[in-house]
Amino acid sequence: MNLYSTNNKELRVSFREAVFNSLPADKGLYMPTEIPSLSADFIDKLDQFSLQEIAFEVAKTLIGDSIPASDLRQLVDEAINFEAPVVSFDERTAVLELFHGPSLAFKDFGARFMSRIMAYLSTTTEKEQLLDVLVATSGDTGGAVALGFLGVTGTRVTILYPKGKVSPIQEQQLTRNGQNIRAIEIDGTFDDCQALVKEAFNDSELNRQFRLTSANSINIARLIPQTFYYFNAYAQMKRKRITDIVFAVPSGNFGNIGAGLLAFKMGLPVRQFLAATNVNDTVPRFLTSGSYEPRPSVATLSNAMDVGNPSNWVRIMDLFEANRDLLKEKVTAYAYTDEETRKAIDELYNSHQYLACPHTAIAYLAGKAYKNEQEGNYMTVFLSTAHPCKFPDVFPTDLRKAIDIPQQVKDLESKPAQKDLLGTDFEAFKQWLLER
Ligand SMILES: *Cc1c(COP(=O)(O)O)cnc(C)c1O
Numbered sequence: 001m002n003l004y005s006t007n008n009k010e011l012r013v014s015f016r017e018a019v020f021n022s023l024p025a026d027k028g029l030y031m032p033t034e035i036p037s038l039s040a041d042f043i044d045k046l047d048q049f050s051l052q053e054i055a056f057e058v059a060k061t062l063i064g065d066s067i068p069a070s071d072l073r074q075l076v077d078e079a080i081n082f083e084a085p086v087v088s089f090d091e092r093t094a095v096l097e098l099f100h101g102p103s104l105a106f107k108d109f110g111a112r113f114m115s116r117i118m119a120y121l122s123t124t125t126e127k128e129q130l131l132d133v134l135v136a137t138s139g140d141t142g143g144a145v146a147l148g149f150l151g152v153t154g155t156r157v158t159i160l161y162p163k164g165k166v167s168p169i170q171e172q173q174l175t176r177n178g179q180n181i182r183a184i185e186i187d188g189t190f191d192d193c194q195a196l197v198k199e200a201f202n203d204s205e206l207n208r209q210f211r212l213t214s215a216n217s218i219n220i221a222r223l224i225p226q227t228f229y230y231f232n233a234y235a236q237m238k239r240k241r242i243t244d245i246v247f248a249v250p251s252g253n254f255g256n257i258g259a260g261l262l263a264f265k266m267g268l269p270v271r272q273f274l275a276a277t278n279v280n281d282t283v284p285r286f287l288t289s290g291s292y293e294p295r296p297s298v299a300t301l302s303n304a305m306d307v308g309n310p311s312n313w314v315r316i317m318d319l320f321e322a323n324r325d326l327l328k329e330k331v332t333a334y335a336y337t338d339e340e341t342r343k344a345i346d347e348l349y350n351s352h353q354y355l356a357c358p359h360t361a362i363a364y365l366a367g368k369a370y371k372n373e374q375e376g377n378y379m380t381v382f383l384s385t386a387h388p389c390k391f392p393d394v395f396p397t398d399l400r401k402a403i404d405i406p407q408q409v410k411d412l413e414s415k416p417a418q419k420d421l422l423g424t425d426f427e428a429f430k431q432w433l434l435e436r
Contacts, residue, residue: 022214082102107144227262349402
């Protein structure tokens with residue numbers, strides 16, 4: 001697999017280089033030089049394969065000879081060790097649950113795959129030194145990265161998060177793992193955490209001492225595994241003789257739907273993609289007006305989608321560069337307010353006894369809106385990106401009581417919290433790193 005930069009199509013880097021750089025120096029995003037197609041035979045037989053078998057085949061097709069097949073098979077089996085079931089409500093509506101991994105969010109696919117790819121692609125000389133991952137988080141990403149790298153040999157993760165600004169379950173996921181995961185609570189904001197991490201990456205002494213890397217959300221190794229569950233959802237539907245599918249995707253940075261569109265480009269039959277956002281509606285506005293005007297992000301209930309300038313959008317534009325009309329034809333976008341989100345949560349619970357997190361509820365609304373506009377006998381599959389227990393404050397008391405707490409959370413609760421508290425001063429953070 002070779003990749004170019006969306007800002008420079010002449011550039012050629014290896015998969016390995018793209019994984020360790022995350023971003024090209026020209027600030028574009030890495031994209032595969034070729035989007036390979038899966039064989040028609042494989043697509044036709046998808047219903048005969050497990051999620052892990054599908055994941056291996058898709059990864060092999062994309063990554064090619066950058067990783068030998070038998071090693072890749074093992075990496076995939078270790079990374080994708082949980083299921084992504086489609087739960088049907090009725091003949092026309094179903095939900096694809098992506099929250100059965102360790103951090104209870106779809107980001108587990110990306111984080112678990114990337115961690116193992118990074119450990120695997122480190123050269124023998126590099127392996128003599130720990131790979132030090134530094135992350136600043138405001139919530140969901142940090143948990144997925146911590147749990148994604150947990151126990152991966154040759155790696156160590158340091159997570160900075162703003163004191164008092166993450167939910168209790170999110171904090172447990174950051175602070176109770178032990179092993180190769182360290183958490184620092186910063187007496188400041190998320191921006192302060194980010195500034196500290198950025199300064200560390202630019203510090204020559206730290207770079208001499210440590211092999212530093214980011215676990216950037218736009219890393220190509222996080223995008224690839226997100227294609228797996230689209231193929232696998234299709235496989236599950238096909239077993240029920242349903243092959244006409246609309247995917248409704250809760251969208252913030254557009255990495256999730258970007259992977260869906262990549263799957264489509266690789267040959268997965270999909271009737272339509274629905275991009276569902278909260279009031280941070282830069283993409284819905286773009287698809288209506290044709291002009292891309294990012295705005296500062298606004299805080300909402302579905303805070304993992306509070307993105308004013310979605311970083312993966314350039315990837316989607318790049319995928320459809322040769323055919324912009326196809327993009328407008330294939331993607332319909334909808335945006336919803338917090339009030340509509342709350343109503344959707346109630347409606348899902350009252351009509352289907354289904355408790356959805358606010359991000360998921362927004363995708364459900366998009367599915368409903370599309371169904372009102374478009375006739376046809378298709379199945380709408382809306383993606384559930386996180387377990388509701390991660391966002392307890394969103395629910396009224398009676399619904400909060402109905403949340404069942406998954407085993408992953410109970411396991412963490414019994415472990416002691418380990419964290420250090422630091423201020424926003426870079427020298428203190430640097431000393432902390434150097435002393436450990
Ligand atoms: C990250 C996240 C999203 C948004 O996904 P993108 O790939 O950024 O569009 C939606 N829901 C949850 C729960 C998330 O953590």
